[in-house]
Amino acid sequence: MRTGWFEDVKNPVAGLAVAAAVAVVAALVAVFFVAPREATLGISQKIFYFHVASAIHMMVLFALCGLCGLAYLGMRGRPGRWTAVVDGLGVAAAEVGVVLGAVVLVTGPLWARKAWGTWWTWEPRLTLSLMVFLLFLAYLALRAFAGSDRFGRGVASGLAVVGLPALYFIHFAVERWGGAHPQVVFKGGLQNPDMQVAFYASLLAMSLVSATLVVLRLRIERLKGRLDALYLALDRRSPGA
Amino acid sequence: MDSVRGPGFRAAAVIGCVVAGLFLARASPAQAPADGPAAHAWDGGWKAGLGEEPARETVSSEAMVVAAYAALWVLLLLYVVRLSMELKALRRDTEELRRRLDEPGKS
Numbered sequence: 001m002r003t004g005w006f007e008d009v010k011n012p013v014a015g016l017a018v019a020a021a022v023a024v025v026a027a028l029v030a031v032f033f034v035a036p037r038e039a040t041l042g043i044s045q046k047i048f049y050f051h052v053a054s055a056i057h058m059m060v061l062f063a064l065c066g067l068c069g070l071a072y073l074g075m076r077g078r079p080g081r082w083t084a085v086v087d088g089l090g091v092a093a094a095e096v097g098v099v100l101g102a103v104v105l106v107t108g109p110l111w112a113r114k115a116w117g118t119w120w121t122w123e124p125r126l127t128l129s130l131m132v133f134l135l136f137l138a139y140l141a142l143r144a145f146a147g148s149d150r151f152g153r154g155v156a157s158g159l160a161v162v163g164l165p166a167l168y169f170i171h172f173a174v175e176r177w178g179g180a181h182p183q184v185v186f187k188g189g190l191q192n193p194d195m196q197v198a199f200y201a202s203l204l205a206m207s208l209v210s211a212t213l214v215v216l217r218l219r220i221e222r223l224k225g226r227l228d229a230l231y232l233a234l235d236r237r238s239p240g241a
Numbered sequence: 242m243d244s245v246r247g248p249g250f251r252a253a254a255v256i257g258c259v260v261a262g263l264f265l266a267r268a269s270p271a272q273a274p275a276d277g278p279a280a281h282a283w284d285g286g287w288k289a290g291l292g293e294e295p296a297r298e299t300v301s302s303e304a305m306v307v308a309a310y311a312a313l314w315v316l317l318l319l320y321v322v323r324l325s326m327e328l329k330a331l332r333r334d335t336e337e338l339r340r341r342l343d344e345p346g347k348s
Contacts, residue, residue, distance in 0.1 A: 044302040047309040054313070099320045106316070107309040114302055209317065216324050223331040230338040237342070 013215050020208035027198070027205035035198035044114035049198050051107040053206040054100045055129070061097030061210060062136055063167050065090045069160030072153065087153060088221035089214075090160060091143055094136050096213045100206075101133040128170045135163050148228060 031049045038045035068090030075083045108126070109119040120126065139159045146152020190196055 042302050044305050046306050050310070050313055096320075099316060103313050103316050106312040110305045110309045110312075113300070114305055213317075213320065213324070216321075216328070220324065220327055220331060223328070223335060227331060227335050227338065230335060230342065234338060234342055 013212060013219065016208060016212040016215060020205065020212045023201070023205040023208045027201040030198040030201040035195045036192065038195075041115055044111060047107055047111040049202040050206065051104060051111060052199070053202040054103045054107070056203065057206050057210045058097050058100040058104055058133075059167050059170060061093040061100065061214070062132060062163055064093040065097060065136065065139070065160045066164040066167070068093065069157035070164075072157040073161070084225060087157075088218050088225075090157065091140070091221060092214045092217035094139050094143075094160065095217055096210055098133065098136055098140060099213070100210065101129075101136070104129065105133060125170060128166060132163055132166045132170060135159065135166065139163075 027049070031046055035046070035049070037043055068086045071086045072083065072090065075086065112121070113119050139156050142152065142156040142159060146156055190199055
């Protein structure tokens with residue numbers, strides 16, 4: 001007998017969730033007890049670790065959604081196992097990406113107020129991030145209204161593909177156009193070894209959290225497909241069908 | 242099939258135009274000179290609002306950190322709760338439909 005959602009999601013998701021919880025606790029310990037307090041920004045710099053990790057995963061998930069959209073268009077929406085997998089993965093990635101995007105857009109201004117003295121500024125990376133967040137929000141709205149309609153799903157996939165070049169420009173915005181954002185982390189922007197440990201621990205934790213949420217969301221998408229098939233079967237059995 | 246192909250290919254054409262436009266804009270020397278550090282490459286006005294007036298510190302750094310981490314975990318928790326509720330409802334509907342399908346002679 002099933003007693004709860006967690007029991008039913010079975011080993012892969014449960015294992016991922018446990019690993020994510022352990023990694024999150026380890027990352028929080030690293031952020032607050034291992035990494036030193038930054039000289040200029042003080043304790044407010046602690047926001048950086050999960051803010052950047054969330055932003056990186058937001059971009060990875062939106063890129064995954066765009067690639068799934070591309071694959072869906074390549075398959076031309078033909079009904080089939082792989083089309084369903086690609087379509088489901090696209091929606092799952094976009095939804096988790098939007099949640100992480102909300103995290104980035106909430107934690108960013110809180111840090112910016114202390115670091116830059118303003119909640120928001122229309123610098124290239126911030127503006128592009130907001131635009132991409134809104135674009136994938138529109139993708140999810142379109143996808144929700146489309147339901148199982150192939151045309152709607154095709155249009156939503158096209159919209160997700162439009163986000164791909166924008167992601168490229170978010171990544172290279174600091175290098176190409178400058179901006180208030182500091183030097184890219186992977187190019188010498190974070191030099192203290194303890195801060196690096198905290199940052200990579202946060203990155204790992206957010207990777208596991210994102211993977212857990214995407215797998216869980218994929219499971220929901222699969223269940224929706226199964227439910228549609230059951231409704232069809234029931235419809236065929238009904239008198240006069 | 243055409244209904245899917247149409248908007249998809251139109252979207253691809255739009256993306257191509259956008260990417261080409263952005264690359265052409267990037268190549269323009271008026272916006273991004275090749276020499277000098279990137280931070281000083283282009284001052285297109287994004288600095289508006291930065292450094293114009295000193296920040297009025299009304300909230301402590303500790304409060305900002307607490308607010309940021311609280312927002313992070315509350316958002317993620319709310320999403321997990323939403324997923325679990327959706328999963329529960331879907332499972333209930335699936336079981337109900339299976340039960341109805343298994344009943345002989347009933348629709």
